[in-house]
Amino acid sequence: MRRGRRSERGDQRKQRAPWRHRRRRHDATDPATTLDRIAPGRSAVVVRVSADGGTGQRLCEMGLLEGETVTVVRLAPAGDPIEIELWGYRLSLRRSEAQLVEVEARGS
Amino acid sequence: MERTRHVTVAVIGNPNTGKSTVFNGLTGLRQKVGNYPGVTVEKHTGWCRSGRVSMQLVDLPGTYSLAANSPDEMIAVDVMLGRTDDLPRPDAILVIADASNLERNLYLASQVMELGMPLVIALNMLDEAVARGLSIDPGELSHRLGVPVVGTVARRGQGLDRLRRILALTALGGGRRSPDPPRLPQPLAGEIDELHAWLAQRGESLHHVEVERAIIDREGAAERRIAKRAVDGFSNRLERARERASDGRALASLEAAARYGWIQQRLDGLVTRPEAAAAAFTGRLDRILTHRVLGVLIFLALMVVVFQAIFSWATPLMQEMEAAVARVSAAVGSALPEGALQSLVADGVIAGVGSVVVFLPQILLLFFFIGLLEDCGYMARAAFLMDRLMVKVGLSGKSFIPLASSFACAVPGIMATRTIEGRRDRIATMMVAPLLTCSARLPVYALLIAAFVPAERYAGGLIGVQGLVLLGLYLLGIAVAVAAALVLKRTALRGGTAPFLMELPSYKLPSLAGMARRLFDRGRVFVVRVGTIVLGVTVVIWALAYFPHPASVADRYEAERQSVSASLPADAREQAVAEIDNAEAAAYLEQSVFGRLGHAVEPVFRPLGWNWQVSLGVMASFPAREVLISTLGTTYATGADVDEESQDLRQKLSAATFPDGHKVFTIPMVLGLLTFVALCLQCVATVGTLRKEANSWRWAGLAWLYMTALAYIGALIVFQLGGLIG
Numbered sequence: 043m044r045r046g047r048r049s050e051r052g053d054q055r056k057q058r059a060p061w062r063h064r065r066r067r068h069d070a071t072d073p074a075t076t077l078d079r080i081a082p083g084r085s086a087v088v089v090r091v092s093a094d095g096g097t098g099q100r101l102c103e104m105g106l107l108e109g110e111t112v113t114v115v116r117l118a119p120a121g122d123p124i125e126i127e128l129w130g131y132r133l134s135l136r137r138s139e140a141q142l143v144e145v146e147a148r149g150s
Numbered sequence: 151m152e153r154t155r156h157v158t159v160a161v162i163g164n165p166n167t168g169k170s171t172v173f174n175g176l177t178g179l180r181q182k183v184g185n186y187p188g189v190t191v192e193k194h195t196g197w198c199r200s201g202r203v204s205m206q207l208v209d210l211p212g213t214y215s216l217a218a219n220s221p222d223e224m225i226a227v228d229v230m231l232g233r234t235d236d237l238p239r240p241d242a243i244l245v246i247a248d249a250s251n252l253e254r255n256l257y258l259a260s261q262v263m264e265l266g267m268p269l270v271i272a273l274n275m276l277d278e279a280v281a282r283g284l285s286i287d288p289g290e291l292s293h294r295l296g297v298p299v300v301g302t303v304a305r306r307g308q309g310l311d312r313l314r315r316i317l318a319l320t321a322l323g324g325g326r327r328s329p330d331p332p333r334l335p336q337p338l339a340g341e342i343d344e345l346h347a348w349l350a351q352r353g354e355s356l357h358h359v360e361v362e363r364a365i366i367d368r369e370g371a372a373e374r375r376i377a378k379r380a381v382d383g384f385s386n387r388l389e390r391a392r393e394r395a396s397d398g399r400a401l402a403s404l405e406a407a408a409r410y411g412w413i414q415q416r417l418d419g420l421v422t423r424p425e426a427a428a429a430a431f432t433g434r435l436d437r438i439l440t441h442r443v444l445g446v447l448i449f450l451a452l453m454v455v456v457f458q459a460i461f462s463w464a465t466p467l468m469q470e471m472e473a474a475v476a477r478v479s480a481a482v483g484s485a486l487p488e489g490a491l492q493s494l495v496a497d498g499v500i501a502g503v504g505s506v507v508v509f510l511p512q513i514l515l516l517f518f519f520i521g522l523l524e525d526c527g528y529m530a531r532a533a534f535l536m537d538r539l540m541v542k543v544g545l546s547g548k549s550f551i552p553l554a555s556s557f558a559c560a561v562p563g564i565m566a567t568r569t570i571e572g573r574r575d576r577i578a579t580m581m582v583a584p585l586l587t588c589s590a591r592l593p594v595y596a597l598l599i600a601a602f603v604p605a606e607r608y609a610g611g612l613i614g615v616q617g618l619v620l621l622g623l624y625l626l627g628i629a630v631a632v633a634a635a636l637v638l639k640r641t642a643l644r645g646g647t648a649p650f651l652m653e654l655p656s657y658k659l660p661s662l663a664g665m666a667r668r669l670f671d672r673g674r675v676f677v678v679r680v681g682t683i684v685l686g687v688t689v690v691i692w693a694l695a696y697f698p699h700p701a702s703v704a705d706r707y708e709a710e711r712q713s714v715s716a717s718l719p720a721d722a723r724e725q726a727v728a729e730i731d732n733a734e735a736a737a738y739l740e741q742s743v744f745g746r747l748g749h750a751v752e753p754v755f756r757p758l759g760w761n762w763q764v765s766l767g768v769m770a771s772f773p774a775r776e777v778l779i780s781t782l783g784t785t786y787a788t789g790a791d792v793d794e795e796s797q798d799l800r801q802k803l804s805a806a807t808f809p810d811g812h813k814v815f816t817i818p819m820v821l822g823l824l825t826f827v828a829l830c831l832q833c834v835a836t837v838g839t840l841r842k843e844a845n846s847w848r849w850a851g852l853a854w855l856y857m858t859a860l861a862y863i864g865a866l867i868v869f870q871l872g873g874l875i876g
Binding site for chain 2 (some may be wrong): 050091092093094095096097098099100101102103104107108114118119120121122123129130131132133134135136139145
């Protein structure tokens with residue numbers, strides 16, 4: 043139970059300051075990143091979802107799973123939330139939520 | 151002899167699958183709306199018949215999964231397991247699936263299959279799937295899933311007869327049935343079984359699914375419910391089970407992977423999905439409607455058009471209704487002999503019911519537009535556009551339309567918060583919605599501003615002081631609402647924001663029948679539930695304002711009327727008698743319990759610059775704001791049927807003085823009074839709606855208290871500061 047709560051607080055912190063997240067160290071050959079960093083028009087394949095909290099669970103239920111291809115369609119006028127396409131339907135989510143999805147970038 | 155068999159069927163499905171259309175199509179007008187005790191979810195039941203079988207259908211809230219974080223979300227599982235008091239355990243479950251989104255829809259179906267109950271899947275919106283180039287064979291799908299699958303296009307009424315027959319057959323236990331739900335991986339599945347057995351040993355007879363949810367949904371509703379039953383050592387046992395089951399990965403992820411893997415396996419080769427999968431029309435329309443510039447402009451324009459439509463259509467209707475209520479009141483008044491009963495019926499009951507009924511055109515129009523936006527799919531886009539802004543004030547994009555609606559009337563706005571999934575966001579939105587300037591405040595504003603705010607204009611006639619004050623009042627409401635939302639989210643409603651994750655459904659033409667049905671349902675809920683509370687309160691207020699109705703007052707004024715009739719010529723008589731009647735009404739009011747209350751309470755409101763008449767008026771208008779004007783009219787002997795345009799009333803108010811001679815209605819006092827009306831929750835209809843939507847008096851009471859406190863403090867500050875400056 044305690045583990046869950048800590049993750050929730052982590053989600054909260056990320057939500058309060060969505061722009062100030064830790065920058066992932068990038069290997070030159072490693073296209074690994076998070077869904078919120080994928081530009082509109084480009085696709086990515088899901089590597090892992092941090093599914094510890096309630097948000098993570100919803101993400102998984104909606105079909106964001108390891109191996110699935112996701113396309114970022116557009117950003118809202120203010121830059122947040124994001125509209126993505128997967129399994130043939132459109133889903134919108136906040137950048138802070140997209141951050142929980144680790145992906146491997148692909149082409150457009 | 152043919153005997154009717156009675157069965158119960160639970161209907162479940164994702165949102166945006168046309169579930170309501172199927173439900174309406176099956177049950178027609180035979181529906182009922184009620185409540186489940188203890189939750190805010192409404193209970194929709196309906197009836198239909200197939201041959202000898204009479205089926206009671208229970209429409210469960212749209213959901214993507216049986217995972218539950220709150221009692222509200224647990225209701226689906228509860229109903230399906232027969233754990234709700236007034237519903238029997240269903241004999242069958244109908245899962246409505248969107249044919250264009252089969253993979254995601256089957257997620258829920260796979261969970262429902264684990265309940266082990268007879269299941270039927272309705273593959274709805276087949277026409278759209280075909281239009282998108284998808285081809286699915288319901289028969290083959292049925293074969294692979296082991297449950298009956300009926301293809302439907304509920305919007306056109308296709309497939310519903312067959313669905314009814316198959317439902318009846320399935321509910322009676324017949325039909326081919328061999329569902330084979332996904333198996334969760336080890337060690338998770340093993341841990342669920344063991345915990346189930348462990349709980350059974352301790353006397354807790356739970357369904358397998360409840361234990362599954364308790365393990366996977368961390369701090370979810372299932373876990374909390376079992377914990378409340380104080381089974382010794384449960385939390386520790388649960389935590390250990392989770393650790394062992396997790397195997398390094400999150401449990402939710404394990405479940406989702408297992409289910410989607412099963413789905414892909416079952417659908418392999420069955421659903422042919424062409425390259426351009428998402429609906430092309432929706433995609434093209436979204437390129438405009440969610441465009442960074444154009445999308446926002448269109449959205450704002452749409453808001454303006456809708457509000458304009460509501461005000462211009464509702465206003466003549468409301469005037470008609472006001473006139474009709476007045477006519478009925480007069481007719482009844484003359485039919486009954488003079489006395490308490492006549493006053494109760496004419497001034498109490500009819501006026502009370504009338505004040506609810508008068509707002510009905512506006513409320514129904516708002517419900518209509520909100521329903522239209524929801525059904526055609528645009529509502530999700532509105533939330534998408536507004537979310538960033540709303541998050542900054544502690545709410546969510548889904549709060550925007552409910553709050554915008556509150557600028558016309560808070561009642562439909564609060565009822566529209568049902569679409570907000572997160573409980574905290576939903577309650578926060580409901581709690582601040584009444585702060586936004588609603589149309590009932592406008593007559594009071596109009597009266598006070600026109601009478602007391604100087605009509606000066608600046609900048610060559612462009613900016614008027616009166617207009618500025620009105621604008622200021624609107625901005626005040628918004629500013630305080632924002633502040634209140636932020637404070638609430640940090641205190642009483644503290645906790646993470648619910649996930650925004652929101653499907654953007656394809657645009658579709660709403661079904662008129664469905665919208666009419668919902669309009670009727672919501673209108674009826676408003677009139678019956680809210681109307682009852684309003685009626686009760688108005689009768690109480692009537693009684694306070696009527697009794698003790700001393701005969702001494704009657705005698706005195708009757709004597710005056712006699713002398714006036716005797717001394718004046720005929721043409722001046724009528725006017726004079728009318729004035730005496732008004733003076734008599736004023737005297738009655740002053741003598742009444744309420745009048746004395748006004749006097750008694752005056753010291754409390756003196757720091758705000760109010761005299762007892764104003765205090766009385768404000769207290770009398772707690773059920774409904776517009777009553778302030780008619781009460782002031784009565785106390786200042788201009789008659790109760792004045793409105794904000796009445797010159798007579800304006801003059802009387804301007805001339806009003808305290809016993810020591812100085813004026814009551816000074817600029818600082820008026821601005822203070824305006825501030826009070828702006829911030830105070832003077833609307834029983836709103837309080838009643840808050841109580842109903844939050845399913846408790848706690849939030850309604852809290853809203854009333856905090857807004858009254860804010861109103862008092864605001865008026866105090868404005869008056870005292872104004873006195874120092876002016």
